[in-house]
Structure formats: structure tokens, C-alpha cells
Amino acid sequence: MPSSTTWFIFSITLIFLTAARYIADSKLRKSKYKNIIFVGPTGIGTVIGFFQLLLGIRDFIQEGYDQHYGKLFAIPTLFQMTIVVSGHDLIEDIRKASDDQLSLYGSIKEGMQTDYTMEPHILENPYHFRFIHLSLTRDLGGRFPELKEEVIAAFSELVPPTDNWTTFPAWLTGKLVVLRVVNRLFVGPPLCNNSDYNEINDAYSDALVKTALIIGFTPGFLKPIVSRLLDVYIPKTLRRAMKHVAPIVEERLEKEKLLGADWDGKSNDLLTWLIEKTPESDKLSVTTIKAITIRLLATMFAAYRPASMALTQALFDLATFPVYIPELRAEVESIVKEEGISKDSIGKMYKLDSFIKESLRLRAGGKASMPRKVLKDFTFSNGTTVFAGSSIIAPGYAIHHDARHYSNPADFDGFRFARLREEQDDPVRYQMVSVGPTFMMFGNGRHACPGRFLVSALLKTMLAHVLMTYDIKLEHNGRRPTDKWYTFSPAPNQTAGLLFRRRSAPSC
Numbered sequence: 001m002p003s004s005t006t007w008f009i010f011s012i013t014l015i016f017l018t019a020a021r022y023i024a025d026s027k028l029r030k031s032k033y034k035n036i037i038f039v040g041p042t043g044i045g046t047v048i049g050f051f052q053l054l055l056g057i058r059d060f061i062q063e064g065y066d067q068h069y070g071k072l073f074a075i076p077t078l079f080q081m082t083i084v085v086s087g088h089d090l091i092e093d094i095r096k097a098s099d100d101q102l103s104l105y106g107s108i109k110e111g112m113q114t115d116y117t118m119e120p121h122i123l124e125n126p127y128h129f130r131f132i133h134l135s136l137t138r139d140l141g142g143r144f145p146e147l148k149e150e151v152i153a154a155f156s157e158l159v160p161p162t163d164n165w166t167t168f169p170a171w172l173t174g175k176l177v178v179l180r181v182v183n184r185l186f187v188g189p190p191l192c193n194n195s196d197y198n199e200i201n202d203a204y205s206d207a208l209v210k211t212a213l214i215i216g217f218t219p220g221f222l223k224p225i226v227s228r229l230l231d232v233y234i235p236k237t238l239r240r241a242m243k244h245v246a247p248i249v250e251e252r253l254e255k256e257k258l259l260g261a262d263w264d265g266k267s268n269d270l271l272t273w274l275i276e277k278t279p280e281s282d283k284l285s286v287t288t289i290k291a292i293t294i295r296l297l298a299t300m301f302a303a304y305r306p307a308s309m310a311l312t313q314a315l316f317d318l319a320t321f322p323v324y325i326p327e328l329r330a331e332v333e334s335i336v337k338e339e340g341i342s343k344d345s346i347g348k349m350y351k352l353d354s355f356i357k358e359s360l361r362l363r364a365g366g367k368a369s370m371p372r373k374v375l376k377d378f379t380f381s382n383g384t385t386v387f388a389g390s391s392i393i394a395p396g397y398a399i400h401h402d403a404r405h406y407s408n409p410a411d412f413d414g415f416r417f418a419r420l421r422e423e424q425d426d427p428v429r430y431q432m433v434s435v436g437p438t439f440m441m442f443g444n445g446r447h448a449c450p451g452r453f454l455v456s457a458l459l460k461t462m463l464a465h466v467l468m469t470y471d472i473k474l475e476h477n478g479r480r481p482t483d484k485w486y487t488f489s490p491a492p493n494q495t496a497g498l499l500f501r502r503r504s505a506p507s508c
Contacts, residue, residue, distance in 0.1 A: 033074055033081060033386075033387075035384055035385070036072050036073065036074045036083065036384065036386075037064070037068050037071065037072070037073040037074065038073070038074050038075075038076065039060050039061075039063055039064035039067075039068070039073050039074070039075055039084075040060050040075055040076055057075065057367075058367045058397070058485060060075055061075065061084055061367045061368075061395050061397075061398065062367075062395075062397075062398050064084055064086075064395075065084070065086050065395045065398035065399075065402075066398075068086065069086050069087060070086060070087035070089075070090070071086065071087070071090075071382070071384075072084065072085055072086075072090065072380065072382075072384050072386070073086075081387075081389075081390045081391070082390070082391045082392075082393060083374075083386050083390050083391065083392045083393075084392075084393055084394070084395055085380075085392055085393070085394050085395075086394070086395055086398070086399075088437050089381055089382070090380055090381065090382065091370070091394050091437045091444070092381075092437065093380045093381050094370055094372060094392060094394065094444075094445075095370075095437075095444050095445035095446075096445075097372070097378065100375055100376065101374070101375060101376050101378050102372035102373070102374060102375070102378060102392060103372060103373045103375050104371065104372060104447045105126075106372070106373030106375060107371035107372050107373045107391060108371075109373075110216075110373055110391070111212065111216070111371065112208065112212045113211070113212040113215040113216055113223075113227075116211070116212075116215050116223060116224075116227035117208055117211050117212050117215070117227075117234060118294065118298065119291065119294055121291075122294055122295065122298060127277060128270070128274060128295040128296075128298065128299050129299065129302070129450065131270050131273045131274075131299070132299070132303070132450050132451045132454065133450035135268075135273060136185060136270070136454060137450065137451075137453045137454065139268070140343055140453060140454065140457060141342070141343040141344070142268075143185055143268070144341075144342055144343045144457070146184055146185065147181060147184065147185065147457065147458070147461060148341050148461060149184075150180055150181045150184040150192065151177070151181055151458075151461050151462055151465050152465060153180075153193075154176070154177045154180040154181060155177060155462075155465060155466070155469065158173050158176055158177060159173060159470070159500050161469060161470065161500070161501070161502035161503075162500075162501060162502055163501060163502055164501060165473070165499045165500070165501045166499065166500055166501065167475055167497040167498070167499050168497060168498055168499075168500060169495075169496075169497055170312050170315060170316065170481075170492065170493070170496055170497055170498045171308075171312050171492055171493065171494040171495075171496070172494075173498075174308050174309075174311040174312035174315065174492075175202060175304070175308045175312075176198065177311070177462065178304050178307045178308045178311060178458065179198040179201055179202065179300075179304055179308075180192055180193060180198060181458060181462075182300060182303050182304050182307070182454075182458070183197070183198065183201070183300070185269060185270070185454075186269055186270040186271065186296060186299065186300060186303075187245075187248070187269060187270065187271045187296065188267045188269045188271070191244060191245075191248060194244065196240075196244070197241070197244045200237055200240050200241045200244070200297075201241075201297060201300045201301075201304065203237050204234065204237045204238070204241065204297045204300075204301065205297075205300070205301045205304070205305055207234050207237055208234060208301060211227075211230050211234060214226065214230060215227055215230070237297075238290070238293060238294065238297070241293045241296070241297060242289055242290060242293045245271070245289060245292060245293045245296065246289045248271065249271070249275060249289060249292065252266075252267070252271075252272065252275060253275070270296065270299060271292070271296065274292045274295055274296070275292065278291075278292070302451065303451050303454065303455070306364070306455065307455045307458055307459065309364060309491055309492055310356070310359070310360055310364050310455065310459055311458075311459060311462055311463075312492040313359050313360075313363040313364055313483075313492050314355070314356050314359045314459060314463060315463075315466070315472065315498055316474070316480055316481060316492060316493075316496075316498070317355070317358075317359045317363070317412060317414070317480075318355075318463070318466070318467075318472055319472045319473050319474045319480075319498055319499075320412075320474060320478075320480040321412060321414060322473070324355060324414045324415070325467065327351060327415075328351055328352055328355060328463075328467055329467045329468070331349055331350075331351045331352060332349060332352060332464045332467050332468060333468065335348055335349060336464070336468070341461065341464065343457060346457065346460040346461060346464065349460060349464065350418045350421060351414075351415055351418045352460055352463060352464060352467075353417070353418070353431055353432050353456070353460060354414065354415050354416060354417035354418035354419075354421070354430070355414040355415070355463075356432055356456075356459050356460065356463060357417050357430075357431075357432040357439075358412060358413060358414050358415075358416050358417065359412075360432070360441045361400045361406070361439065361441070362400070362401075362412055363483065363490060363492070364441055364490070367393075367395060367396065367397045367398070367489070368393040368394075368395070368396065368489075369393065369394045369395070369396030369399070369440035369441075369443065369444070370392075370393065370394040370396075370440060370443055370444055370445075370447075371391065371392070371393050372391070372392040372393075373390075373391055373392075374386050374387065374388050374389060374390040374391070374392060375388060376388055394440060394444075396440040396441070397490070399437070399438060399440060400438075400439070400440070400441075402438075405438040406438075417430040417431075417432075418430075432452075432456045432459075433452045433453055433456050435448040435452075442455075468503070469502070469503055470500045470501065470502065470503055471500070471501050471502075471503050472498060472499065472500055473498075473499045474498065474499070475496065475497050475498070475499055476496075481493030481495075481496035
């Protein structure tokens with residue numbers, strides 16, 4: 001591993017090379033897009049402008065949205081042109097565009113730098129995501145008892161109920177609960193309860209994000225060099241994960257050999273699904289174990305990070321606005337008393353669904369939604385053309401805070417969507433999993449996140465359990481912890497705690 005001195009020299013060199021490349025490119029890119037409004041630092045084309053943009057891109061998106069709503073505007077980000085699309089008609093243009101024109105996977109490939117952070121075939125053939133869409137979502141009702149059982153077990157272990165107020169780290173606790181519950185559905189017990197394996201999932205996600213971020217800020221001609229310098233982090237985590245996965249693959253294949261393909265007790269999880277997709281002759285090869293492990297980690301990365309953030313934010317909101325707790329508890333308890341906890345019963349918890357969706361609207365949506373890479377020159381319905389190689393986003397955070405779409409958009413209104421559902425007699429449009437041009441937490445159109453049904457079930461089951469089991473409040477005299485921003489995306493405060501104590505009512 002490079003020494004700290006080497007890293008320092010390399011980092012300073014990289015920053016100045018990046019700034020120089022940005023300055024050289026900015027005027028060229030601006031001249032190409034004469035028909036699009038530019039938003040950004042006044043020092044564009046200067047070193048000061050480069051660092052202004054680096055630190056304040058989310059503010060420039062909001063500025064552009066406020067001043068140029070209904071139009072396209074451009075922000076000259078590093079080494080590319082990011083086109084921000086606002087207004088219903090233009091967002092519909094993105095939704096309707098074909099994948100060979102505006103590519104979601106092209107945007108993911110660029111954003112996550114998959115040429116350097118993953119095996120090429122992972123994104124070229126992402127069949128592991130079809131497990132979420134085709135298997136898990138359709139069979140969520142059948143898997144729900146496992147989900148519920150793991151929610152109760154995870155909270156009991158990580159937040160043991162006590163009669164006195166006890167502080168727990170909110171972000172860490174939320175992550176660990178979600179990791180356990182999602183891994184129950186992905187790899188099953190006992191691996192889902194293995195603290196080392198869950199820590200590996202978290203470490204892999206962090207390594208992936210940080211590596212992609214560093215490589216993304218690197219000029220193209222330096223990417224291969226930088227990726228080799230960073231190559232220690234992801235492979236190390238992957239090797240640790242393979243040590244856990246390989247014995248389970250071997251055990252399941254041995255049972256299949258002895259008991260047949262549909263042996264009694266066969267796990268219906270992502271790991272089994274991946275094994276079945278592997279050619280028979282390759283199932284025990286090191287290459288196959290590696291490929292299966294990468295797909296497990298990649299799927300977990302996509303599932304657990306947004307769910308963990310959403311859970312933590314919802315818990316902060318529950319503690320910040322305790323006025324909602326009595327009505328939420330009453331709804332949960334009445335439904336649980338009649339039907340128990342199931343996929344169908346949580347679907348009837350309209351107020352809880354509304355509370356979580358409002359938390360997502362206000363806190364969780366990033367500045368950038370519906371990211372697309374322009375593969376072919378594309379002309380929008382207003383006549384504006386964007387050129388191949390550009391990147392397109394919709395300003396999700398600005399949309400979620402727009403008074404044209406939501407009354408008092410800066411205020412937390414926990415029953416906002418429950419009222420709209422009742423007033424407009426529309427049980428579908430205002431539920432958490434519904435997507436559209438005014439709620440883009442899960443994207444929009446045919447590329448909307450297929451895991452949103454799982455995330456919704458997870459969040460409602462976990463919040464219902466918290467409401468039935470605990471009292472909750474904020475530390476530090478009731479002040480909600482400030483969110484943190486990382487380029488385009490907000491994240492819950494990662495150091496703040498929440499106070500829990502036992503509630504007298506029975507758990508769900």
C-alpha cells in the first residue's frame with residue numbers, strides 16, 4: 001500500500017491536474033451548448049470556480065430550478081456536461097426515451113465507475129436484480145414471516161428494551177437492522193446473523209462509493225493508474241466475503257446432489273437463485289464463487305443503503321414530531337389486533353405509509369433523480385437538443401420541495417399523503433411505492449426502482465415494531481440532528497443518537 005507521503009503528493013497532483021483539465025474543458029463545453037442556459041460559479045474557467053462548483057453543486061441545481069423552471073439548464077461538472085431537466089413535459093421526455101438514446105445503465109456505469117470497481121459482466125448482464133423484480137417482489141407475502149421474525153430479533157438484540165431511557169447510535173443501529181433483515185432474504189440464516197459478514201457488506205458499500213468517487217474525479221487518462229492504486233480496498237473485502245459464501249454454496253450443492261433439486265428445506269433466497277443460474281459444470285469454481293459473491297454484495301449495496309438512510313430519517317422524524325405517535329400507534333394496533341403483521345395488513349396502514357413517504361419526500365431524495373447518459377443526440381419536445389456524451393438528471397430534491405406540487409413544502413406534514421389519498425379517493429397514487437414526476441425517490445417510469453416494494457415493506461414493518469415496542473425521543477433537548485450532504489445526496493447525521501425505552505404495550 002502506498003505510504004502516507006506518497007498519497008499526499010499524489011492527491012495534490014491529482015487535484016491540480018483535475019482543476020487544469022476542468023478549466024481547459026469548460027469553455028469548449030460551454031461553446032457547444034449555446035442553446036442551453038448555464039448555471040454555476042461566476043468564476044467559471046478559473047481555479048476558484050472549480051472549487052466553488054466542487055463544494056456547492058447542490059445549491060447551483062436549486063438556483064437553476066428556481067430561475068429556469070420548465071427549461072433545461074446546464075452545470076459544467078467535471079469532464080462532462082450535466083443537463084438538468086425541469087418541468088413535467090421535459091421529464092416526460094426522459095421517461096419516454098428509449099434506452100439506446102438515454103441510458104440509465106450508462107449513467108450507473110459512469111457514476112459507479114464500474115469499469116474499475118466491478119467485473120464488466122456484472123452491469124452488462126445484471127440478472128441478479130431480476131431476483132428482486134421477478135422472485136422476491138412477487139413472493140414477498142410468502143417470505144414475510146421471515147422478514148417479520150428478523151425485524152423482531154434484530155431490534156431485540158441491537159436495541160434491547162429497558163425501563164430507563166437508553167441512547168443508541170441511530171445511523172449505526174439502522175444500518176445493522178437493515179443489513180440483518182435484508183440478508184435474511186438474500187442469504188438466509190445463519191449467515192444473515194453473522195456480524196462479520198454484515199460488516200463486510202457495509203465495508204464493501206463504503207469502499208465502492210469512495211473508490212468510485214475518487215476515480216470519478218480523476219481525468220480519463222489517469223483513471224487506470226488511480227484505479228490500480230486503489231485496487232486494494234474492494235478486492236480485500238471481496239475475499240473476506242467469499243470465505244463466508246463458499247462453504248454455504250458447497251453445502252447447498254451437496255444437499256442438492258443427495259436429495260435432488262427440490263430438496264426439503266431448500267432456501268428460497270438470492271443465493272439459491274444465483275446458484276441455479278450458474279451452469280452445472282462451473283458451480284464450484286473459484287471464478288463462480290467470486291461472481292456469485294460480487295452479485296450478492298452489489299445487490300445488497302443497492303438495497304440496504306437507501307433503506308438504512310430512510311429508516312434512520314424516519315426514526316429521527318418520529319422522535320422530532322411525537323405528536324404523530326398516538327395516531328400511528330392506534331392505526332398499527334387496530335390492524336395488528338384484527339389481522340396480525342403480514343404483507344396485506346401493513347398495506348392497510350395508510351397513515352404509517354404517509355408518514356414514511358413524507359420523510360422520504362423531505363429528507364431522502366437526492367438532488368439528482370432519473371440519471372441518464374446521452375448515447376445519441378436527443379431533442380426534447382421544446383426543441384432543445386442535447387449531445388451524446390452528456391449526462392442528464394431531474395432535480396428530485398427541488399421537485400420534492402416545490403410549492404407547485406406540495407403545500408408548505410418545507411414543513412413536515414406526516415399525514416399529507418393519507419389526506420390526499422382520502423380527499424381524492426385515490427388509494428394508489430399517493431402510496432409510498434407510487435412514482436411519478438412529482439415524487440421521484442424511486443425514479444420514474446419503466447426504470448423505477450424494482451426494490452421499492454421491498455423497501456416499503458421493510459420500513460413499515462420496522463416502524464410498526466418500533467411504535468408497538470418502544471418509546472423514542474431525541475437527545476440534546478429535542479433538536480433534530482442536521483443532515484449531511486455528499487455531492488448530490490443528503491444523508492442522516494451519522495453521529496447522533498436516539499433514546500429508547502420499553503413500552504408497556506405488547507410487541508408486534
